[in-house]
Amino acid sequence: MEEIGFLGIGIMGKAMAVNLLRHGFKVTVWNRTLSRCDELVQHGASVGETPAAVIKKCKYTIAMLSDPAAALSVVFDKHGALEHVCAGKGYIDMSTVDADTSSQISQAITSKGGSFLEAPVSGSKKPAEDGQLVILAAGDKDLYDQVVPAFDVLGKKSFFLGKIGNGAKMKLVVNMIMGSMMNAFSEGIVLADKSGLDPHTLLDVLDLGAIANPMFKMKGPAMIKNSYPPAFPLKHQQKDMRLALALGDENAVPMPVAAAANETFKKARSLGLGDLDFSAVFETLSK
Ligand SMILES: NC(=O)C1=CN([C@@H]2O[C@H](COP(=O)(O)OP(=O)(O)OC[C@H]3O[C@@H](n4cnc5c(N)ncnc54)[C@H](OP(=O)(O)O)[C@@H]3O)[C@@H](O)[C@H]2O)C=CC1
Numbered sequence: 001m002e003e004i005g006f007l008g009i010g011i012m013g014k015a016m017a018v019n020l021l022r023h024g025f026k027v028t029v030w031n032r033t034l035s036r037c038d039e040l041v042q043h044g045a046s047v048g049e050t051p052a053a054v055i056k057k058c059k060y061t062i063a064m065l066s067d068p069a070a071a072l073s074v075v076f077d078k079h080g081a082l083e084h085v086c087a088g089k090g091y092i093d094m095s096t097v098d099a100d101t102s103s104q105i106s107q108a109i110t111s112k113g114g115s116f117l118e119a120p121v122s123g124s125k126k127p128a129e130d131g132q133l134v135i136l137a138a139g140d141k142d143l144y145d146q147v148v149p150a151f152d153v154l155g156k157k158s159f160f161l162g163k164i165g166n167g168a169k170m171k172l173v174v175n176m177i178m179g180s181m182m183n184a185f186s187e188g189i190v191l192a193d194k195s196g197l198d199p200h201t202l203l204d205v206l207d208l209g210a211i212a213n214p215m216f217k218m219k220g221p222a223m224i225k226n227s228y229p230p231a232f233p234l235k236h237q238q239k240d241m242r243l244a245l246a247l248g249d250e251n252a253v254p255m256p257v258a259a260a261a262n263e264t265f266k267k268a269r270s271l272g273l274g275d276l277d278f279s280a281v282f283e284t285l286s287k
């Protein structure tokens, strides 16, 4: 495949770009805080000074940015991606955003002759490092087919979900469920503890039953120790709850459980826990 541009070297972007480099792709990276690209250079990446410079150099560019504001800014601002989009350029936004943001980016890219794919992912830091993400793509099917070799490196499975917005919506539904589950899990650990049970035994019981899942298994032991090293930052989980609730508003879907979960994530953010892992919501329920 041609050289790939990569915009946004945060927790996910770094792991994904390193993975592409490890599998022999040539990658040019850009990050708002440019110094964060240094580590990628050690893995063989080149650095672009601006998003526009990366687009100019690369046929395909992937973005992995924190939220809708960041995704829009990297495309539309001065020296943004849009400046050098033209026919033959493919832009793939893998950030978790809402369908409206994705549509705005899609319209801008395609109006300049480029092609656009949204491709948010399920899976966190470790799956990103191991190439085990689940890719939820939608938009330009030709572009999807062209970038399958890169998706095969980044993920264990890619879905093509049709028109723009479907990938974003699928991702928000999944993360809404995940955020609600994390709240129920946290309440369960606290309830076990405060009612005189050993929380570790609760984890063992859960792991043997119908609601066993990798998230409980992975995060539970650290939560019991009040340890939350960031894999999926809490501020991003709260953003996803907010965007999922807005999707619920648009579709008149009552979501009382998700709305309550959103409140605890907001509370956690107000306590300064936004940069910790989203499992730190446990702190708001255990104190
Ligand atoms: N972490 C996870 O487990 C997962 C995250 N996601 C989603 O992936 C995306 C990235 O997440 P993650 O890597 O964890 O987040 P990080 O917070 O680690 O990284 C965010 C990235 O966005 C950049 N950024 C933020 N604001 C702006 C801006 N205004 N202009 C330009 N760049 C900006 C940051 O640059 P800078 O370094 O300069 O701050 C950084 O590169 C998010 O949408 C998240 O919801 C999806 C699946 C899993």
Ligand SMILES: O=CCCC(=O)O
Binding pocket: 096, 121, 122, 123, 124, 175, 232
């Ligand atoms: O958006 C983040 C998802 C994290 C995960 O799927 O484990």
